[in-house]
Amino acid sequence: MLAEERRFRIREILSGQRTITASDLCAALGVTAATVRRDLAALEQDGVLVRSHGGAVSRMSSTNFQPSYETLSHSHSNEKHAIARAAEHLVLDGETVFLEGSTTVFELARGLHQRNRLTVVTNSPTIVCQLQRSSGVTVLCTGGELQKDTFYFSGEWAQRALSEIRLDKAILGVSAIDLSYGVSTANHAEAQIKKMITRAAKTRIALADHSKFGTQTFAYVGPVADIDVLVTDSGTDPKYIKGLREAGVEVVVAACQETRKGPSKRTHSHK
Amino acid sequence: MLAEERRFRIREILSGQRTITASDLCAALGVTAATVRRDLAALEQDGVLVRSHGGAVSRMSSTNFQPSYETLSHSHSNEKHAIARAAEHLVLDGETVFLEGSTTVFELARGLHQRNRLTVVTNSPTIVCQLQRSSGVTVLCTGGELQKDTFYFSGEWAQRALSEIRLDKAILGVSAIDLSYGVSTANHAEAQIKKMITRAAKTRIALADHSKFGTQTFAYVGPVADIDVLVTDSGTDPKYIKGLREAGVEVVVAACQETRKGPSKRTHSHK
DNA sequence: TCAAAATCGATCATAAACAAACAAATTGAC
DNA sequence: GTCAATTTGTTTGTTTATGATCGATTTTGA
Numbered sequence: 001m002l003a004e005e006r007r008f009r010i011r012e013i014l015s016g017q018r019t020i021t022a023s024d025l026c027a028a029l030g031v032t033a034a035t036v037r038r039d040l041a042a043l044e045q046d047g048v049l050v051r052s053h054g055g056a057v058s059r060m061s062s063t064n065f066q067p068s069y070e071t072l073s074h075s076h077s078n079e080k081h082a083i084a085r086a087a088e089h090l091v092l093d094g095e096t097v098f099l100e101g102s103t104t105v106f107e108l109a110r111g112l113h114q115r116n117r118l119t120v121v122t123n124s125p126t127i128v129c130q131l132q133r134s135s136g137v138t139v140l141c142t143g144g145e146l147q148k149d150t151f152y153f154s155g156e157w158a159q160r161a162l163s164e165i166r167l168d169k170a171i172l173g174v175s176a177i178d179l180s181y182g183v184s185t186a187n188h189a190e191a192q193i194k195k196m197i198t199r200a201a202k203t204r205i206a207l208a209d210h211s212k213f214g215t216q217t218f219a220y221v222g223p224v225a226d227i228d229v230l231v232t233d234s235g236t237d238p239k240y241i242k243g244l245r246e247a248g249v250e251v252v253v254a255a256c257q258e259t260r261k262g263p264s265k266r267t268h269s270h271k
Numbered sequence: 272m273l274a275e276e277r278r279f280r281i282r283e284i285l286s287g288q289r290t291i292t293a294s295d296l297c298a299a300l301g302v303t304a305a306t307v308r309r310d311l312a313a314l315e316q317d318g319v320l321v322r323s324h325g326g327a328v329s330r331m332s333s334t335n336f337q338p339s340y341e342t343l344s345h346s347h348s349n350e351k352h353a354i355a356r357a358a359e360h361l362v363l364d365g366e367t368v369f370l371e372g373s374t375t376v377f378e379l380a381r382g383l384h385q386r387n388r389l390t391v392v393t394n395s396p397t398i399v400c401q402l403q404r405s406s407g408v409t410v411l412c413t414g415g416e417l418q419k420d421t422f423y424f425s426g427e428w429a430q431r432a433l434s435e436i437r438l439d440k441a442i443l444g445v446s447a448i449d450l451s452y453g454v455s456t457a458n459h460a461e462a463q464i465k466k467m468i469t470r471a472a473k474t475r476i477a478l479a480d481h482s483k484f485g486t487q488t489f490a491y492v493g494p495v496a497d498i499d500v501l502v503t504d505s506g507t508d509p510k511y512i513k514g515l516r517e518a519g520v521e522v523v524v525a526a527c528q529e530t531r532k533g534p535s536k537r538t539h540s541h542k
Numbered sequence: 543t544c545a546a547a548a549t550c551g552a553t554c555a556t557a558a559a560c561a562a563a564c565a566a567a568t569t570g571a572c
Numbered sequence: 573g574t575c576a577a578t579t580t581g582t583t584t585g586t587t588t589a590t591g592a593t594c595g596a597t598t599t600t601g602a
Contacts, residue, residue, distance in 0.1 A: 003589070004323040005290045008344075020550075032591050037550075046348055053598060054549065125403065125412065125437055128396040133338075140395065141424060143414020143432055151403055153412060161414055164475050293559075303581055308560075324588060326558065344601070 005029070007039050014049060014058040015133050016113065021055035024091055074104075076270060079209040079233035085109040087171060087231045093117050095168040098197050099127050101152035102173025104207045106130065110203060121165060123153040123193060126185035147189060153190040162196040169200030174208035174230075176215040179243040182223040184216050191219035204228045210235035277302070278310050285320060285329040289340070292326035318447070318486040331457070338420050339375065339457075342447070350504035350525075354380040358442060358478055359501045359527035364388050366439040369468050372399050372423035373444025374443045375478045377401065383408060392436060394424040394464060396459040418460060425460040431469030433467040445479035445501075447486040450514040453494040455487050462490035481506035497522060 006029050013020055013028065025036045040056050044050050049056040084107035091097055091108075094117045099105050106174025109127045112118060116136035122128060131139050144158030170255045172194060176184045183206070185191050198204055198221075207225045213236055224247050231252045232241075241251050277300050284299070284516070296307045311327050314320050320327040321340060323337050342390060355378035361370055362379075365388045370376050372395025380398045387407035393399060394413045402410050415429030442539045443465060447455045454477070469475055469492075477498045484507055495501075495518050502523045512522050513529055 002292060002323050002326045002328070004321075004328050004344075008289075008328075017507050027360070033549080034551095034592080037587085100330040125396045125399040127399050128417060132396065132417060132419070134418060139417040140413045140415065140426075140428075141412065143412045143428055146399060146403060146412065148403070155411075157411070157414060157428070157432050199408070239507060240594060304559080305561095305582080306580060513584090 001029070003039070004172075006035075007043060007107045010039060010043060011048060012133075014056070017057060019057050024055070031059070037263040067269045079235065080107050082109055082233055082254035083207050083209060083231050084111060086252050087205060088112065090229060090231075091115075091169065091171070093119070095119070096121065096165075098122065098170040098172075098201060100124065100170070100172045100194070100197060101127060101150070102175075102207070104209070105171055105173050108171065108207070121167065123158055123162075124151065125153070126151060147187070147191045150187055150190055152190075152193075154193050156194060159196060162200055162258050164174045165200055167197075169203045169205055170197045171205045171207065172197060174206045174212055175208075177208050177212050177224065177240075178214055178216050178219040179224060179240065179247070181216045181220070183221040183227070185219050185221055186217045194221045198222060198226055206230045206231075213237060213240045213252070223247075272300070274310070276440060277306075278314060281310060282319060282331075285327070286331060288329075288458055290323075290326060291327050295326070295455045320480050338422065340419070342422055344374075347480050347482060350506065351375045351378050352476050353504055353525040354480060354502050355382060358476060359383065361500060361523075362386075362389070362440065362442070364504060366390070367392065367436075369393065369441040369443075369472060370395065371441070371443045371465065371468060372396075372398060372421065373446075373478070375480070376442055376444050378467055379442065379478070392438065394429055395422065396424070399420060407424075418458065421458055421461055422504045423461075423464075425464050429464060429521050430467060433464070433471055436471055438468075438472040440474045440476055442478065445483055446489040448477075448479050448495065448511075449481050449485060449487050450495060450511065450518070452487045452491070454492040454498070456490050456492055457488045459490045462492045465492045469493060469497055477501045478503075478505075480504050481508070484508060484511045494518075501530045 010020070023032055026033055029036070034063070040049065040051050044051050044056070047059060049058050054158060065103050080103060083104055085114050086112040087108050091112065093115055096119040099109055099120055099122045101122065106126055106131060109130045110129065112120070113134050114132070115138070118136065119138040119140070120131060121142065123144065127147070128139055128141050129196040130198040131137050142153055144153030145155040146152070147154055173184055175186060175228070177185045185194065204227050206229070209231060210233055223242060227248045229252060230244055231254060233254050241253065244251050281296065281302060292309070293304055293307050297304055300307065311320065312324050315322050315327070318330060320329050328340050351374060354375055358379050359382045362383065364386055367390040370380055370393045372393065377395070377397055380401045383391065383402065384405045385407070386405070387405060389413070390409045391402060392411045392413065394415065395444055396417070399410055399412050402408050413424055413429040413432040415424030416426040417423070418425055445454055446457060449455070456465065475498050477500070479501060481504055495515055498520050500521045500523060501515055502525060504525050507524070512524065515522050
């Protein structure tokens with residue numbers, strides 16, 4: 001195998017997963033650790049990745065472009081993983097779905113990598129980057145002006161794009177949900193986009209971990225009855241689930257199987 | 272077998288697979304390694320491929336969905352760095368500029384991080400992610416359908432967005448430039464977008480490293496006279512620079528300060 | 543904190559691939 | 573036919589890529 005080809009492979013691997021260990025690369029590429037180290041050094045010089053003891057972290061991967069304020073590493077990451085995995089099954093091959101930018105939906109997007117004949121529309125550059133290497137997924141982006149606080153597109157271009165499409169399913173992250181007040185969000189532009197997505201989709205799927213329940217924020221989006229399916233984690237108070245079901249919402253409770261036992265199971269995050 | 276036919280066979284092989292080893296070519300063509308090397312050198316000169324120790328990597332954007340060598344690799348990264356740095360000075364605070372997705376332009380975008388009162392419009396999700404943390408830069412994205420080979424947006428949404436704006440400057444990557452044929456690109460959709468950007472901008476700035484000169488590809492974009500400023504590296508044949516200037520193009524030659532002198536090229540980056 | 547294990551950087555040896563110079567074969571013009 | 577130009581193969585020394593080795597450094601777990 002050519003050296004260039006080998007480095008291509010490393011890039012490919014890194015575009016799928018954010019980090020890679022040197023020993024894994026040895027096995028995957030069939031070369032010794034010395035060669036892997038040389039490759040990683042070269043790729044680091046090219047700005048593709050950042051080396052760290054035992055492996056490397058991608059710099060090009062979309063994971064890197066994630067919003068910093070709500071890094072998914074800490075806040076309810078297990079719950080979000082579980083929710084994303086459960087919601088993933090609601091997306092079927094051949095469908096056209098909207099993915100709205102939020103950390104949970106981003107988790108979900110990662111799981112759609114291998115799909116076939118799937119069309120994804122999104123207003124999140126992060127999700128576009130996440131799916132840009134997936135050959136079986138057609139990716140459309142609304143465009144618009146990038147909101148610096150939420151990292152997704154809104155504005156006239158986004159709204160007009162949304163006004164021109166009809167979707168099988170829309171998957172929305174929810175930042176606040178209350179049985180009586182309904183769904184709300186902190187940002188006015190975001191609320192407007194959410195409303196338009198809601199109108200454009202046949203089936204509306206909302207993702208909300210347990211911490212979002214019983215809260216209200218500034219900008220009103222719509223009543224809970226607008227939601228067709230809500231996916232949440234097992235930590236949600238049953239009274240909310242009951243209330244939602246009474247309002248006609250199908251509620252999916254994702255089992256949070258992976259209990260965090262070791263305080264630091266994650267290896268290469270030494271910084 | 273004629274030399275021309277042999278080289279055509281190499282092109283054929285490379286359109287099917289991304290890489291080829293020199294020894295495989297020896298066997299396939301029934302010639303010695305010296306001849307194969309000569310062929311590869313000629314084809315590299317023509318911009319068809321990039322040689323690598325033991326073989327070569329295709330530079331053509333392949334027919335299948337796989338991204339081309341150019342989009343993934345940082346080949347000629349020194350030259351591209353120099354070009355990006357030089358072009359950066361052409362962008363002034365307060366302006367509205369279009370950044371078209373290409374590896375060189377991506378380098379440039381990285382340098383705009385600290386700017387103030389700058390408005391950037393782009394059709395590249397990578398550039399959006401690159402600038403999404405820059406508080407002084409307003410980012411707009413055309414949206415559209417993501418092209419899986421080039422990683423940027425095209426299609427109706429992108430075209431309509433471009434038809435509605437006027438820009439101070441447009442910065443475009445050039446994949447092939449020839450004095451008589453003009454600028455061309457491998458992808459039809461891309462050519463269309465480039466044409467629209469050209470129309471929307473008051474000043475058109477093209478970035479092209481030396482390997483792009485004297486080449487032609489499938490889709491025609493426009494004559495060289497459409498370019499206002501062209502930034503290239505010092506490896507470009509002076510005859511091209513002269514020809515461009517005669518056509519009324521302002522040519523900026525970026526000094527590639529980091530000369531690869533010692534035997535330690537990219538390996539042994541002992542800091 | 544210490545000690546064991548893993549990983550790293552540097553160096554060297556080797557084999558493969560390289561460039562360059564030269565020789566042989568081929569081609570085309572006269 | 574001869575001669576020059578081109579192309580291809582061969583030879584030669586040089587460069588490059590890779591794997592092995594050896595301390596040095598870092599991580600990990602107690």
